[in-house]
Structure formats: structure tokens, C-alpha cells
Amino acid sequence: MAPFALADIFGQTGFFIIVLLIGVGFGATLEMSGFGDSRVLAAQFYFRDLTVLKVMFTAIITAMTLIFLMSSLGLLDYDLLYVNTTYLFPGIVGGLVMGVGFVIGGFCPGTSLVAMASLKLDGLLFVLGVLFGIFVFGDTIDSTFGAFWHSSNLGRFTLQDWLGVDAGIVVLLVILMALAMFLGGEKLEAIYGGKPKQLTRGRGFKFSAAGVLVLAGVVVALLGQPTVEQRWSRLPEAVRAKLSDRLVFIEPIEMLHVMKGRNAKPVLFDIRSEGRYNLFHILDSRQINPRAFQDEALIRDLKTAQNTIYFIVADDERSAAETWKTLAAWKVPNVYILNGGIDGWIAYFTAHPVKHYPDGKPPGLLPEDPDFYHYKDVAFTPKVKLQKVKAPAGGCG
Amino acid sequence: MKPSTQKAYLNPYLGGILLGLVLFISFFLTGNGLGASGGLNRFVVFIEDLFAADHVNQIPYLASMAGGTVNPLDHWIFIMIVGIIGGGSLSALLNGRFKVETRKGPRISVPTRLAMAFLGGAIMGYGARFARGCTSGQAMSGGAVLSVGSWTFMFAVFVGAYALAWFVRKLWLDERR
Numbered sequence: 210m211a212p213f214a215l216a217d218i219f220g221q222t223g224f225f226i227i228v229l230l231i232g233v234g235f236g237a238t239l240e241m242s243g244f245g246d247s248r249v250l251a252a253q254f255y256f257r258d259l260t261v262l263k264v265m266f267t268a269i270i271t272a273m274t275l276i277f278l279m280s281s282l283g284l285l286d287y288d289l290l291y292v293n294t295t296y297l298f299p300g301i302v303g304g305l306v307m308g309v310g311f312v313i314g315g316f317c318p319g320t321s322l323v324a325m326a327s328l329k330l331d332g333l334l335f336v337l338g339v340l341f342g343i344f345v346f347g348d349t350i351d352s353t354f355g356a357f358w359h360s361s362n363l364g365r366f367t368l369q370d371w372l373g374v375d376a377g378i379v380v381l382l383v384i385l386m387a388l389a390m391f392l393g394g395e396k397l398e399a400i401y402g403g404k405p406k407q408l409t410r411g412r413g414f415k416f417s418a419a420g421v422l423v424l425a426g427v428v429v430a431l432l433g434q435p436t437v438e439q440r441w442s443r444l445p446e447a448v449r450a451k452l453s454d455r456l457v458f459i460e461p462i463e464m465l466h467v468m469k470g471r472n473a474k475p476v477l478f479d480i481r482s483e484g485r486y487n488l489f490h491i492l493d494s495r496q497i498n499p500r501a502f503q504d505e506a507l508i509r510d511l512k513t514a515q516n517t518i519y520f521i522v523a524d525d526e527r528s529a530a531e532t533w534k535t536l537a538a539w540k541v542p543n544v545y546i547l548n549g550g551i552d553g554w555i556a557y558f559t560a561h562p563v564k565h566y567p568d569g570k571p572p573g574l575l576p577e578d579p580d581f582y583h584y585k586d587v588a589f590t591p592k593v594k595l596q597k598v599k600a601p602a603g604g605c606g
Numbered sequence: 607m608k609p610s611t612q613k614a615y616l617n618p619y620l621g622g623i624l625l626g627l628v629l630f631i632s633f634f635l636t637g638n639g640l641g642a643s644g645g646l647n648r649f650v651v652f653i654e655d656l657f658a659a660d661h662v663n664q665i666p667y668l669a670s671m672a673g674g675t676v677n678p679l680d681h682w683i684f685i686m687i688v689g690i691i692g693g694g695s696l697s698a699l700l701n702g703r704f705k706v707e708t709r710k711g712p713r714i715s716v717p718t719r720l721a722m723a724f725l726g727g728a729i730m731g732y733g734a735r736f737a738r739g740c741t742s743g744q745a746m747s748g749g750a751v752l753s754v755g756s757w758t759f760m761f762a763v764f765v766g767a768y769a770l771a772w773f774v775r776k777l778w779l780d781e782r783r
Contacts, residue, residue, distance in 0.1 A: 212637030227635060228682045232689015233696065234628040235640050235742075240697035242621030247709045247723070249615070251778040254771035260618045265746060267622020272629035272750040279634065291638045293739060293748035295755030300744070303737025304759040307730050308766020312774055314726015315709075317741040318734055319642035319690065321727065326694030330708045330716075331723040338727020339643070343650045345728070346735040347668050358736065368752040379752055391619075411617060418619055 211285045217597070236323050245324040247315030247331055254312050256401035259394040266387040274425045277380045281432040283443040286540060287376070288509050295363040302357075314338065365509070377430035384426040388419050437503070440538035448537060452530060458548040461557040462589050464520055468493075469581040473543075473595050474514075479522045480532055481551065491554060492578040494522055499532045502539070512541045515598050519544045522551055542596040613701040629750055638682070639747020643731070643740035645687035647671075648678040711778040722777060737762075 215224040242264045243249040252258035279285035311317055316324060316335045324332025350358055368383075369376040398407045441449070451457050459467075468475045477494035479486050486496040501507060511519065519536070521544065523529035529546045536544045547554060558576030615621070632640055648671055655662045655672040662668040672678040698704040710719035734740040737759050739748065745763065748756025 211634045213635060215636055224636075225682060225685045228685045229689040229692075231628060231632045231636070231640070232686040233693035234631070234689075235625070235686070236690035236693025236695075237697040238621060238625040238628055238693075239690070240694045240703070241616045241701070242618060242625065243615035245694060245698065245703065246615075248711065248778065251711070254767045255775065255779060260615075263618035264622040264625060265741070267619050268625035268629055269746055269749045271623050271626025272633065272746075273752065275626075275630040276633055276750060285634060287751075289637050290633055290751050291747075292751045293744055293753040293756050295753060295758075296738060297755060297758060300737050300755045300759040301762045303733045303735075304762025305766035306733030306736060307740070308733075308763040308768070309770050310726045310728070310730030310733055311763065312726075312767040312771050313777070314723050314730055315778075316723070316727070316730070317642075318646060318730060319640075319740060319742040322642060322646075322687065322690045323694035323698075324709075326691040327698030327703050328706045330706065331710065331719055334720045334723040335727035335730075336646075338724040338729075339646055339731035339734070340650050340727075341724075342728035342731025342733075343643070343647050343735055344654070344731075346732045347647070347651065347654075348665065350735070351665055351667055354736075363754065366754045368754055368757065371754055376752065383752075414617070415619060418623065 210283070211279070212289055214597075235319075236326065239320055239323045240327060244320040245327045245329060245332065247324065247329075247335075250317075250320060251312065251315045252402070256397040258402055259398055262394050263391060266390060270384050270387045270422060273380055273383060274422060274429060277376055277429045277434075278425060278432075280434060281377065281429055283435055283439065287434070288505070288512060288540075292365045292367060295361075295366040296359075297361040297363060299358050299360065310342075365506075375430070375433045377426075377433050381423075381426035381430040384422050388423070391415075391419075437535055437538045440540075441534055444537060452533060452537075455548075456592060457533060457545050459520065459545045459592055460548050460589060461554045462584060462587050463591060463593060464545075464547055464554075465579055465581065465584055466589070466591075467518055467520075467593055469585075472516075474517045475520065476517055477520045477522055478532070479551075480528060481522070481524050485524065485551075489551070489555070489575050490577065491522060491551075499528065499535065502532065502535045508536075508539045508541065511536070512539065513598060516595065517543060517598075518593060518595065521546045522554075523547075524550050524552070526550065542598055543593075545593060612703050626750075629746060633747075633751070636682070639743065639750065641683050641686060641739065641743030641747065642690060643734040644683040644743055645681075645685075646731070647735060648681055648684045649687070651678045711776070712780045713776055719777075 215227055219227070239245065243260055244264070249258060249260050253261040276285060276287070276290070280287045307317070314321075314335050316332065318339050321332045321335035321339060325336050367376070368379045372379065395407045398404045435443070467473065477491055479490050479494040479496045480499045481496070483496055490496070519541065521529045521532050523532070523546075529550065533544055533546055549556070555575060558579045616624070629640055632638060651662065651668055651672045654668065655678065662672050663674065678684070695704065708716050708719055710716065714722075730740075737744055739745075739759075741763065744756050745760040749760055
């Protein structure tokens, strides 16, 4: 399922070649749309020619609709896409500054590269200006507005999080908003741009494209983003079989070795009730209600944490298996179940003969933190395999 | 190759759909959107690292990209810049727009235009780093995946530009208004 860890599949060179081709497509479409010409870009701000608005918003809604359609169909994992971190106020200030630079210089960084590539001297000078501005920023930010620049960090914060609705609804609303802006924009062009017939030009294409987009938006809104059950049923058979074949059930002795080892960070989720947890729990385990695994922010943290192995600790196998299915459906890697649950753990470490004690048994305390020294040489067949994590890389960094 | 006559630009909606497809493919394959200023940023740090490596290592923001022996250009965002330039040249060549010239408003001279391009670029470069991304990496890419910060940023760009447009109209407009 997309996106792919391209560097792992094709190597770093292969990954760079793909990015290079994407860049070529990007540069070529910008140039073909007229974005290499500062006059076309600047005309946007005098309502003469709204090409910038049209191209940019059409691109956004086209990509957005495809992304969320693919996500609805289970072909693309939205959690693994890089969503720009929201730094609210630095973003607004930076945006205002950029707007000023845009209308004075007639380009934005991407379009100036295209202008330079087509030998436009104003494009070249703009690029040099951008490099200078970046240089000034890099050398002064830590000593000037550093605190402000790091402020109002809201993390991965999306419109659907903010509005509290399904992403599909937001997709449809954004499409409708963009179409309304296009309509208004063409009216402005008719008034200020001396293009009285703008609205009726190429009507067939415009209306059919708009129709397809609205239809796709309605489909995305109706489908909604996939539920846990749908995600589970779409998993490959091999993944689902791990549960029925008991490949994810880990004996207490192996869990202890993972917990005390240095290869990975163990995280124990104790899904029993708080009362049971307070009576006895394994040291450093975390009590959690399995319903918490419906929270997308928590899930995203779990699935992007590097080098982490999760163990589900429960009373009964059924609830442990349900929780495992939920986490597998969300594609959280490296999740295992403590075989026999908490009772299995207690039974093993209270009853298992330990050579160092005279009667072969440790003292009567419940084993919340078994002394690894006594168990480090116990042999077992390891089942835990640490899987590499696909984490979204930084965006415009 | 001799430039032939200049062809017309694409219908903006068609251009937008093509650009949207490129953006989608980028997200679908790599998990990342498009970007321009990030790569330029790394280029600047690369140059700085050549001449003042100690200085780069002492400033946290710069050291995060080029501290020690790290090569700031060894990053996909810089490769994308190379692609953008290549794609831009290719399209300009094929459409007869590959020639040395300066595009400007009718009321200003070429040197004025070039000076303004540099000035605007410098402001833009500073602002783009302040906003952690430019029109491509922040507004378009973040907009398509519905980041709140990207949408507020996008409207801020338009507000900033429209607020100043009237005062600098001499740069772009003829005598019509």
C-alpha cells in the first residue's frame, strides 16, 4: 500500500531518480501554465488574470480528491503522508511577508526557478534574491525571532481535526469553495481584465471538469475514511494469519528478554481494568482502555515510533486478540500479545525453577519486576522480529 | 535549437489538473508533496558550509542540515530543484519560450525590474523560511492534505500581496487605471 519506502525498494539512487522525474513534471507543468512569466503571476493581484488562483486551487483540489479517494478505497495510507506541521502564527507572518515579496518580485520560489530555467533574467535575479533572503534568515533566526518562530506549534493539525468531521466532508467543502472562487474570479476578470466573455469561454470543459470533481467529492464524502473493520478485512491474508497461527503470542520469558534487552524499546499496554491493574501490574506497563486505540493521534504516534515493540497484556485471550486486530488494522507495526496474559506471567515467574534459590523458587513476592539475572540464560525460540517503520519524512525542510 | 514562435499557455484549469496529478503522484509514491524553497535552502547552506564550516556548525538551524560531515545536498528536496529546472527548460524549449529576456511591466525599465526581482526574491526567501515552506511546499502540498497551518498560510500570502498591490501598481500596470 502506498506510499512506499522507495529508498528501501530501489536504493537511494533509485529514490532520487523518481524524485527527479517528479520534479521534471512539476517544473514542466508550471512552465506550461505560464508560471515562468512574472507578468502572468503579478496580474493575479490586480484582478486582470487569475491564472495563479485557477492553477493553484485546481491542483490542490485535484490532488486532494485523489488522495482521499485512494485512502477511502484502502490504497493509500494517509497517516504516512507528510502533513505540514502547523506553526500557526509564524506561518501567518511568513505568509504576509511572502505576499509582499510576491507582488514586488513577481514570482514565488518555485516559479522563479522555472523562469530562470527558461532564461528569463528577472527569474534569475529573483532566484539570487531568494538565496540571499534564505541566507539572511538562516544566519539571524536563532538570535532574533527564534522563540516566536518555534511558537504556536499545533503539530499535525488538519481541517478535519479542527472541524471534527470526516475528511470526506472537508474534501467536498473545499471543492465547492474552490469552484465558487473560480466563478468569482472569472467575474472579476470580466470586469478588470477586459475579458467580458471569460465565463462562457471553454464552457464545456470547465463544466465537465467541475462536474467530475464535485461527483468525486460526493463519493469521497459518502465513502468516508475506512473503519477499523474495513481496514482489517483489507489486510493481506498473511498478516491476518499471524493471529490465528499464534505467531504474535509471546511467552513470558521472551517478553522479559525483550524488556531487558537493548535492541528495542518495549512498550507494555495493560488493557485490563484500572482496578485489576492497581492490584498487580508488570513494572512500567501502561494501563489503557482498548477504546483509546480509536484515537488517530495516538495511533499515528504508535505507528511512527522507531524501534519500538508493543506488548498487549490482558486477562483473557479474546480481548487481547481484539486489541491486536485493531492495532493491526491501523498498521501499527511490531505488536505482540503476552501469551497466557497476566496470569501466565505470574505463573511462569512464581513457579519456574530458578537455580539460584535453594528451593528452586523465588521468594513469595509477585513478579512485577523479575530479576533478569536469574533468567538471562533461559533458552527459548524467539518469535519477536523487529520490523522497520515507515515514517513520513520532512516536507519542505 | 532555434526558438520557434511562442506557443500559448495551457488552459489554467487543465494546467492545474496536470499539476495536481504530479502532486498526487508525489504523495502516492513518496509520501511527500512538492517543494522548492527547502532545496534552495539546502543549496545556501551548502555554499556556507564550503566557506565557513565552523560557523555552520555553531548555528543550530544550519548545523541541523550541514553539521560536521553531513552534505546538505544529499536530500530528496534538493534533487527536486534539479528536476524543476530541467522540466522548466524542457517545456520552454518545446514551446518556443527558451530565450534570454526580461519580463516586466510596461512602465519600468529593465534595470528597475531586475532590482525589484532581487528585492522581492530576498523578501520571499526570508518569508518562505519563516513560514517553513513556500507556495509549493507549504500552500499547495500542505493544502492538498488539509493542514490547517498551510491553509492559514495560503490566505496570508494573498492578503499580503493584495494589501501591497495598489502601492506598487507602477511595477506591473500600464496607464489604464
